[in-house]
Amino acid sequence: MINFLQNDSIISPLGFGTEENIVALRSGTSGLQKHYNKRFFPEGFYAGLINTAKIDEHFSDFDDPAKFTKLEKLIMLAIGEVLQTSRLESLQQTALVISTTKGNIDQLGRNEFSKDRIELGKMAQIISDFFEFPHNPIIVSNACISGGLAIKVADDLIKSGKFKNAIVAAGDLVSDFVLSGFQSFQAISPEPCKPFSNDRQGVSLGEGASAILLSSEETENSIKFLGAATANDANHISGPSRTAEGLFSAIEKVIQKAKIDRFELDLISAHGTATLYNDEMESIAFSRSRLQEIPLNSLKGYYGHSLGNSALLETIITKYSLLNNELFTSLNFSGQGTSKALNIISKNKKSAINLALKTASGFGGCNLAMILKNC
Amino acid sequence: MRKGKILENAKVLFSSKERETSAEFLKSVYKDLKLNYPKFFKMDLLSKLGFIASELLFRNDSIPASTALIFANSNSSLQTDENYFESMSSFPSPGLFVYTLPNIMLGEISIRHQLISENCFLIMETFDAELFENQILANIAAEDGAKAVCGWVDLHSDEYDVFLSLISAEGELPFNAENLQNLYCSK
Numbered sequence: 083m084i085n086f087l088q089n090d091s092i093i094s095p096l097g098f099g100t101e102e103n104i105v106a107l108r109s110g111t112s113g114l115q116k117h118y119n120k121r122f123f124p125e126g127f128y129a130g131l132i133n134t135a136k137i138d139e140h141f142s143d144f145d146d147p148a149k150f151t152k153l154e155k156l157i158m159l160a161i162g163e164v165l166q167t168s169r170l171e172s173l174q175q176t177a178l179v180i181s182t183t184k185g186n187i188d189q190l191g192r193n194e195f196s197k198d199r200i201e202l203g204k205m206a207q208i209i210s211d212f213f214e215f216p217h218n219p220i221i222v223s224n225a226c227i228s229g230g231l232a233i234k235v236a237d238d239l240i241k242s243g244k245f246k247n248a249i250v251a252a253g254d255l256v257s258d259f260v261l262s263g264f265q266s267f268q269a270i271s272p273e274p275c276k277p278f279s280n281d282r283q284g285v286s287l288g289e290g291a292s293a294i295l296l297s298s299e300e301t302e303n304s305i306k307f308l309g310a311a312t313a314n315d316a317n318h319i320s321g322p323s324r325t326a327e328g329l330f331s332a333i334e335k336v337i338q339k340a341k342i343d344r345f346e347l348d349l350i351s352a353h354g355t356a357t358l359y360n361d362e363m364e365s366i367a368f369s370r371s372r373l374q375e376i377p378l379n380s381l382k383g384y385y386g387h388s389l390g391n392s393a394l395l396e397t398i399i400t401k402y403s404l405l406n407n408e409l410f411t412s413l414n415f416s417g418q419g420t421s422k423a424l425n426i427i428s429k430n431k432k433s434a435i436n437l438a439l440k441t442a443s444g445f446g447g448c449n450l451a452m453i454l455k456n457c
Numbered sequence: 458m459r460k461g462k463i464l465e466n467a468k469v470l471f472s473s474k475e476r477e478t479s480a481e482f483l484k485s486v487y488k489d490l491k492l493n494y495p496k497f498f499k500m501d502l503l504s505k506l507g508f509i510a511s512e513l514l515f516r517n518d519s520i521p522a523s524t525a526l527i528f529a530n531s532n533s534s535l536q537t538d539e540n541y542f543e544s545m546s547s548f549p550s551p552g553l554f555v556y557t558l559p560n561i562m563l564g565e566i567s568i569r570h571q572l573i574s575e576n577c578f579l580i581m582e583t584f585d586a587e588l589f590e591n592q593i594l595a596n597i598a599a600e601d602g603a604k605a606v607c608g609w610v611d612l613h614s615d616e617y618d619v620f621l622s623l624i625s626a627e628g629e630l631p632f633n634a635e636n637l638q639n640l641y642c643s644k
Contacts, residue, residue: 183558185533190538200535200538202533203582206580222577223558223580224558224577238592239591241595242595259541262554266549312575313575314564314567314574316567318568319555319561327573445555448563
């Protein structure tokens with residue numbers, strides 16, 4: 083049994099809705115801009131932030147923006163668009179799976195909403211109740227692979243026969259909490275992040291939400307989800323493995339599980355955070371899996387790293403690469419910067435794309451790989 | 458592990474003499490088990506809870522590197538989030554920040570036992586045996602002969618609730634949601 087990725091939505095610094103995002107990628111526009119944070123970055127930092135007034139303007143079609151937190155509104159906008167375009171008869175057989183690492187963490191220490199809004203379960207319940215999902219929402223919080231893992235969890239739920247469909251949604255914010263944390267690791271780049279590049283200096287953070295419908299039914303413009311696998315590095319909780327054990331293992335498992343020929347892959351949508359160690363680790367994994375010739379990009383140069391949102395967002399973009407036979411440039415790449423050479427996409431181009439690999443890695447040594455295929 | 462007590466297969470394995478904080482309790486158990494693992498002292502309380510429980514769970518078995526870790530809790534890493542949040546007003550601590558993700562404990566357990574395996578951390582309002590069953594079956598089916606650990610490791614206001622169960626092809630009790638729920642509820 084195979085499930086299909088159907089309608090989707092991306093709410094990001096590059097636009098409200100997937101269409102605006104694809105247009106921005108085609109024109110090479112980045113959502114990363116310089117922002118100032120008096121407390122942690124008086125000199126400024128680059129990030130992909132979404133203007134609050136703009137969110138409220140869009141959200142006022144749904145409800146009173148004052149009733150919900152910034153992240154709740156972002157996720158609800160994404161889910162709302164998917165529900166609107168999908169026209170499911172009822173939600174009775176539809177699961178809601180939400181991915182986030184930190185949820186409403188920007189509300190910690192504030193008193194704008196009830197205290198329990200900080201709990202991921204409470205946030206998910208509010209979103210679920212708004213759309214009147216009849217079943218309890220399922221929450222995935224597994225660091226920066228969460229967005230991809232949420233699709234895997236949804237796939238397993240549909241395969242068990244409990245549901246026919248699942249709305250998979252994800253979202254995370256650039257908060258003082260996360261910003262100061264990455265800064266404490268000295269991981270924030272002083273310029274827009276440059277994934278896999280020889281002059282990369284670290285991460286740019288981003289915020290946003292995305293959502294997609296995973297269904298047991300094939301429709302027009304849907305993509306086959308051939309499976310996903312995860313594997314831990316068993317090496318270090320904050321540093322990637324020098325042998326890329328976990329990512330390599332996840333890639334090998336999913337290639338086997340999806341029963342594909344690795345040399346038929348047309349695209350790798352990598353994680354590519356632009357830290358020295360992460361990108362190096364990924365190059366080792368791709369090289370060990372003999373995938374170094376496959377065209378590869380990281381989308382972090384457009385969006386920044388949106389944590390629990392990133393893998394879902396990047397899966398959706400990969401879906402459009404497959405549907406439109408279109409490769410997107412790995413933005414801000416100036417020259418080979420990993421010990422193992424990769425085939426980094428340097429120019430947007432049309433090319434026949436039938437089979438794609440999406441990967442993600444995160445704190446705690448977690449790694450994920452998934453395979454998508456054209457119908 | 459609840460309220461200063463540890464049960465192993467329904468038998469009391471450890472019981473605190475007096476009311477201890479969770480940090481004191483974990484230190485006593487660490488000593489009692491005669492563990493020697495300096496990394497333990499760097500962990501946040503949530504990871505320590507998961508770590509100690511997995512030490513007990515794995516102590517009589519050899520654990521294959523493919524053993525899937527399917528874990529969940531209700532309060533994510535909230536207690537550590539609050540500690541990190543306090544450190545933000547003086548010196549944000551990277552050593553604390555890394556623990557503001559609940560799945561870090563899966564990394565700690567994987568490092569200790571060299572598990573290069575499936576990880577999944579879910580947030581559930583309360584222990585959801587059916588969702589665990591679904592995720593564990595899906596992950597076991599993916600690899601022949603694989604084992605899995607069902608883990609509930611929750612910490613809130615220094616109250617902890619920890620339940621680990623090893624799922625494998627051998628054993629006495631059939632694996633299903635009902636048995637899992639009963640085990641979790643046993644006192």
